[in-house]
Amino acid sequence: MQGTDDGRRVALITGASGGIGADLARVFARNGHDLMLVARSDDKLAALADEIERATSRRPLRLALDLSDPKAADAIEAALQQNGARVKILVNNAGYGLSGDVGELGEAEQLGVIDLNVRALTQLTIRFLPDIRAAGGKILNVASVASYFPGGPGMAIYYASKAYVLSFSLGLAQELLQDGVTVSALxxxxxxxxxQARAKFGPDIKLDKIPATSSMEVAEAGYKGLMAGRREIIPGGFNKLGAWVLPFAPKHMILSLISQMQHQRR
Ligand SMILES: NC(=O)c1ccc[n+]([C@@H]2O[C@H](COP(=O)([O-])OP(=O)(O)OC[C@H]3O[C@@H](n4cnc5c(N)ncnc54)[C@H](OP(=O)(O)O)[C@@H]3O)[C@@H](O)[C@H]2O)c1
Known part of the structure; x- marks a missing residue:
């Protein structure tokens, strides 16, 4: 844990060592937020903290730990206290998926997806909700377009975990309506x-043809939507269209298409 300032109100960003989380950290820093960065890779967090300090003259706090450890929330809370900091904005971004059928993948590695994507996200939300409420803060939970699918054969636990994130976020947003706390699902x-590498996707020509968003585009859309208090933030026109059309499509057809797509990814 690095950093010594007192009385800080921070945006706590999980999974900040790379990808969408690192770009979320850059966007939050650029917009004047004080940060606490969490992920397992301390070298990457330190490099990002250096970059942000150079750009903003404000050094983020950082803590390297495995969020799938049930004691992670205690460690984050202790580190914040040690630095006189409290959470105003919580960004639950850390997450991963695994390509493969439930019957093929190992038990421990599959439960690891739930530990991070579901349990850690929920625990951090519960743990820091009093501080977020007191500060009239905000919560950004990183879900996925996968949240809108009826299921994800070939990546079933990941899709189910992201359906949870969207459902949890929408329910919580309504609960907190009177408290002035907004909850957004990105x-x-x-x-x-x-x-893609962690999920162990293979080369996939068809997937390459799907319009992709960059992690910075996602981060900028996430920040803008969070600040506007939007409950669902879907970056990119193609993804927006998909989420809009999905509820009207027959579930068996969608499940069959996802199954084919996931098998092509291997
Ligand atoms: N990329 C996509 O196509 C896509 C699409 C929809 C949704 N998402 C969601 O976006 C979020 C960010 O993913 P990404 O695409 O940016 O992937 P990524 O580049 O793999 O980043 C994942 C981040 O989570 C951290 N992390 C992973 N396991 C962790 C653990 N056990 N404890 C603490 N930190 C951990 C990683 O850092 P360390 O390895 O240093 O711990 C990294 O900072 C995820 O929730 C993902 O499901 C991604």
Whole structure:
């Protein structure tokens, strides 16, 4: 844990060492927010903290830990206290998926997706909600366009985890309506980051033809939507259209298409 300032109200960003989370950190810093960055890779967090300090003269706090450890929330809380900082904005971005059928992948690695995408996101939300409420703050949960699909054969646990993130965010947003706290679900589509390698996607010619958004485009849309208090933020016209059309499409047809697409990814 680095940083020594007192009385700080920070935007806590998980998964800030790369991809969408690192660009969210850049966008928040550019807009004057004080930050606490969390991920496992301290070297990458330190490099990002250097970059942000050079650009803004304000050094983010950082903490390297594995969020799938149930004690991670305690460690973050202790680190914040140690630095006299409190959470005003929570950005639950860390997440990953695994390509493969449930019957083929290992038990521990599949439960790891739920530990990070669902349990850690929920725990951090519960833990820091009092501070966020007191500050009239905001919560940004990174879901996915996958949240809108009826299921994701070939990546079933990931799709289900992101359906949870959207459902949880919408329910919580309504609960917090009277408190002046907004909750937004950011739902990116295909975005080239470390996500594809961690999911173990193979080369996929058809997927390359799907219009992709950059991680910076996603981060900028996420920040703008969060500040505007929008509950669902879907970056990119292609993804917006998809989310709009999906509820009208027969579920069996969508499940069959996803199954084919996921098998082509391997
Ligand atoms: N890329 C896409 O196409 C896409 C589409 C829709 C939604 N999303 C969502 O966007 C979010 C960000 O993903 P990304 O695309 O930016 O992927 P990424 O480049 O792989 O970044 C994931 C981030 O999460 C961190 N992380 C992973 N496991 C962690 C753990 N156990 N504890 C703490 N931090 C952990 C990683 O850092 P360390 O490895 O240093 O821990 C990294 O900073 C995810 O929730 C993902 O599901 C991505």
């Amino acid at each position: 739902c990116p589509g295909m975005t080239p980051t470390g996500f």
